[in-house]
Amino acid sequence: MYTCFSPRTSARGDDLMWADVPTPSLIAGYxxxxxxxxxxxxxxxxxxxxIIDMLVATVLTSMGMLMLPPVLISLPLKLLLFVLADGWHLVVGTLLTSLGYA
Structure with a gap:
């Protein structure tokens, strides 16, 4: 992005090296x-x-169970979804991909 908005010496921006980009611009980009x-x-x-919270609250309200807190039902469902969807792999994989390790 720095190459698009910085003043260039040539018509093409291919001659810009890492040493030419100021450190604050690199930090801001990162x-x-x-x-x-x-x-x-x-x-x-x-x-x-x-979505799980909304579904649980809707089902509990439609069943007439207004005194039962929806968190009591939705928390185990959330944990089950996170474990079954391999949530840690998703989070750590996205972090490593963003840093360029994977």
Whole structure:
């Protein structure tokens, strides 16, 4: 992105090396890319949990069980989903891919 917005010496931006890019720009680019990965991981983990919460609350309300807290039913379902979907592999794999190790 730095090569798109920085002033160039030639018509093409191919001659720009890592040493030519200022360190604050590199740090800002790294932070932005890590924030993007963090939001993607959060979305992939959080969205199914919200859907489970909504489904459990809807089912409990339709059955007339208003005094039973939905967390009592949804927490084991969330843990089961996380384990069955291999959640740790998803989280760690996404982190390692973002860092370039995998």
């Amino acid at each position: 932070v932005v890319s890590e924030l993007k990965v963090a939001f993607l991981i959060g979305l992939r983990v959080f969205l199914p949990f919200v």
